[in-house]
Amino acid sequence: MKVTVGGTVSKLLKDTKIPKMFHAKQTFPREVITAEEIPAVVNRELGQEQFASLIQPGMEIAITAGSRGIRNVDIITKAIVDFVKSRGAKPFIVPAMGSHGGATAEGQLEILASYNITPETMGCPIKSSMEVVELGVSERGRTVYLDKNAYEADGIIVSCRLKPHNAFRGPYESGPCKMMTVGLGKQAGASLVHSDGMDVIAQNIPTMAKVVLEKAKILLAIPCIENAYDETCKIEAILAKDIMTREPELLKYAFTNMPKLIVGETDVLVVDEVGKNYSGTGVDPNITGTFSTPYATGGIKVQRTCFLNLSEASHGNALGCGLASAITKKIFDEMDVEKMYPNCITSTVLASARIPCVVVNDKEAIQICIKTCNKIDKDHVRMVRIANSLHIGEIMLSESYYEDVKAGRYPGVEALDEPQELVFDENGNLTDKIPE
Numbered sequence: 001m002k003v004t005v006g007g008t009v010s011k012l013l014k015d016t017k018i019p020k021m022f023h024a025k026q027t028f029p030r031e032v033i034t035a036e037e038i039p040a041v042v043n044r045e046l047g048q049e050q051f052a053s054l055i056q057p058g059m060e061i062a063i064t065a066g067s068r069g070i071r072n073v074d075i076i077t078k079a080i081v082d083f084v085k086s087r088g089a090k091p092f093i094v095p096a097m098g099s100h101g102g103a104t105a106e107g108q109l110e111i112l113a114s115y116n117i118t119p120e121t122m123g124c125p126i127k128s129s130m131e132v133v134e135l136g137v138s139e140r141g142r143t144v145y146l147d148k149n150a151y152e153a154d155g156i157i158v159s160c161r162l163k164p165h166n167a168f169r170g171p172y173e174s175g176p177c178k179m180m181t182v183g184l185g186k187q188a189g190a191s192l193v194h195s196d197g198m199d200v201i202a203q204n205i206p207t208m209a210k211v212v213l214e215k216a217k218i219l220l221a222i223p224c225i226e227n228a229y230d231e232t233c234k235i236e237a238i239l240a241k242d243i244m245t246r247e248p249e250l251l252k253y254a255f256t257n258m259p260k261l262i263v264g265e266t267d268v269l270v271v272d273e274v275g276k277n278y279s280g281t282g283v284d285p286n287i288t289g290t291f292s293t294p295y296a297t298g299g300i301k302v303q304r305t306c307f308l309n310l311s312e313a314s315h316g317n318a319l320g321c322g323l324a325s326a327i328t329k330k331i332f333d334e335m336d337v338e339k340m341y342p343n344c345i346t347s348t349v350l351a352s353a354r355i356p357c358v359v360v361n362d363k364e365a366i367q368i369c370i371k372t373c374n375k376i377d378k379d380h381v382r383m384v385r386i387a388n389s390l391h392i393g394e395i396m397l398s399e400s401y402y403e404d405v406k407a408g409r410y411p412g413v414e415a416l417d418e419p420q421e422l423v424f425d426e427n428g429n430l431t432d433k434i435p436e
Contacts, residue, residue: 003329005360009368013359016367019381019398020419023434024405026393027412028228028259033235035072042079045222045237054155054219057088061219062127062153066183067097067111069277069313069390070161072232074116076224080159081124092125093117094150096160096183098190099346100276100317102339105129107315114277114313132186135215142196142204144181144211145189155219156184162223162247163254166285167349168295170202171248176221176238177209184212187346194347198293206244213240225250228259230390258286259392261300261384262413263401267376268369269302270385272434274320274331275311280343281352282307282320283389290323292351300384303376304369308362308430310334311388319343322354325372326365330429332358361428391436 004010033041046052055061061084065077077093084091093112101107105128112118112126119126132145150156158176160183165173172178181204182190193204212218218240227233234253238246261269269289274282285291289299304325310318316336321327332355344353359365370381383398397405399419406415423431 001332001358003332003358003360009359010364013364013367013371016371017378017381018363018366018370018422019383019400020421021383021385021396021398022402022419023416024395024397025414025416026259026262026395027414028393029257030227030229030231031233032227032229033232035075038072038075038232038235039079039082041235042076042222043083045235046080046083048237050239051220051237052087055084055087055089059089059154061089061091062094062150062156063091064096064150064157064159064179064183065093065112065117066160066179067095067100067108067276068161068280069115070224071226071230072224074121076232076235077117077159078122080157080222081122084157085123092127092149092153093122094147094184095126095128096147096179098182098185099187099342103130103187103342103346107339110315114315130186132188136211138204138207138211140204140207142192142208144208144215145185145192146212146216147184147186150184151216153217155217157219158221160221160223162225162250164251164258164286165296166279166281167291167293168198168202170205171251172202172206172209173251175223175247175251176243177205177247179221180212180216180218181205181208187342191346194349197348198295210244213243218243223250225254225257227257229393233257261287261386261392261395262410263300263384263397265301266382266384267303267373268366268381268383269300269305270366270383271305271307271388272386272430273309273311273388274307274318275314275388276317276319277311277313278388278390279320281323282318283323285323287389287392290320292320292323292349303373306365306369307331308365315339317343319352322352322356324356326357326359326368328362328365329358329360361424362430363424363428385434387434387436394435396434
């Protein structure tokens with residue numbers, strides 16, 4: 001794509017005023033399990049007789065590891081591995097991430113390595129393959145598949161994060177049931193789960209999960225839940241027979257721990273960095289309001305959104321950029337469609353992979369959003385800037401919010417300094433970072 005510095009687009013945008021901004025602190029409830037506490041918590045959960053008795057000496061135990069940027073995922077996974085070893089069993093890790101990693105065994109290993117999950121760090125093998133076995137057919141007529149390595153193990157421990165999904169609503173969203181059907185289903189299984197569309201996936205996940213629970217050797221699930229600060233706040237082991245009843249209860253708890261942009265409405269949202277390590281769609285739409293389907297709602301009410309940088313951990317997977325109003329050429333140049341499109345083909349959702357307006361730098365990304373907003377006060381633009389959608393404890397707000405924040409109109413929001421001009425370097429990119 002030809003994007004010209006100082007060209008016609010730049011000339012049309014150069015006089016667009018960017019508002020002064022100030023740093024603000026958002027405060028949420030903060031129940032937390034520290035990284036140092038995690039091994040003891042995992043041991044306490046799995047050490048209960050009803051769980052420990054399932055793991056016998058000599059058993060080969062498959063432990064799932066997904067593709068999301070879960071806080072402490074390496075520590076949690078290692079703690080599970082160590083517990084299995086302590087029981088005299090032989091653990092191995094299975095990448096459970098559907099079509100992610102370009103739908104290749106090598107790509108999925110690369111993702112795990114980026115989260116510090118390797119045979120060396122975990123002290124056990126990682127068996128990565130896209131090969132699956134057919135388990136049966138769900139009550140909705142969908143074939144159910146499972147990773148072959150996991151299927152051949154003597155038992156499977158489903159380790160995952162449990163949280164609201166970014167594209168649909170239902171009793172089972174992102175959690176053990178999705179990990180069993182989409183994650184462990186690999187590309188073949190994930191494709192079938194999504195095949196009826198996002199309006200039906202909430203039915204496919206539980207009906208297909210029942211087949212997995214019936215036909216595969218699922219021993220237990222041990223999901224983690226994160227608080228509003230992207231910190232581990234709960235880890236709970238669940239017997240296989242209890243997953244279908246307990247997961248919806250834990251999802252309600254996860255919703256109560258979701259952060260939000262407290263101001264509620266804005267004209268322009270600026271996201272410094274996006275990527276698969278933050279959300280399957282680059283940003284979590286439960287925060288940013290940029291949903292890829294009409295089957296989920298929430299987040300801040302916003303007219304224009306721009307994304308400025310792609311995280312290194314995304315390995316070129318810029319899925320989600322299609323939901324922005326504008327992106328920088330930096331992001332466009334890093335896009336790897338071989339990493340992006342397999343996800344779209346599998347999920348049947350193409351919106352996330354579309355190309356929005358592409359501009360030369362951060363400054364013009366912000367300016368094109370401001371200039372194209374309709375029915376707003378261009379002299380008092382409401383603008384919110386975040387580091388990413390996982391870390392919104394500290395954000396930046398435009399000057400138009402300042403007096404209301406100082407007056408306490410937004411409980412939980414505190415101004416940390418006074419409004420100042422944003423500073424851009426000689427290339428038009430922001431020079432500062434918002435603390436995470």
